[in-house]
Amino acid sequence: MDENIKKKIEDIIEKDDVCLFMKGTPEVPQCGFSLAVSNILKHLKIDFKGINILEDNNLREGIKQYSDWPTIPQLYFKKKFLGGCDIVKEMFEKGELKKILNVK
């Protein structure tokens, strides 16, 4: 993949522990799946960085290559890809997400 985009993604996930690559913003999600993950994080009172991939098509395609995952949203924690909407929802329902993200 393009080195510049790769570097850009690595800089983003380096900077904040919890990063959500999403359609729209945490305030105004533009897709139901991005909304669902954003709401879960808000519900758990987790500080996260929302990255709106609709504003940058290179980033939108780049993040899919980076994680080898074809859909958005994508949640990262400490530079590691945790999953998309279905997996995050499942981890939330099982109480695993709380543990991973270390919520008190």
Next chain:
Amino acid sequence: MSLKLEEIKILIKKAIPDAEINIQDLAGDENHYSATIKSKIFTGKSKIEQHKLVYKALNGKMGNELHALALNTIEN
């Protein structure tokens, strides 16, 4: 940008022959589906790896022709 329910089933079956597939067209628009897939190949794999196997079976259609496929993979 749509994919028929039967096509999805065929693609998954081709890549994962033992798959037990239960799939629903959520909005009746051939674009928003929900699928439960049970197979031996998921055993011992992480959820990310399990879902990736299904996405691979769909030959790059996920995120393109197919907008939404909620997935629930089960180890058989």
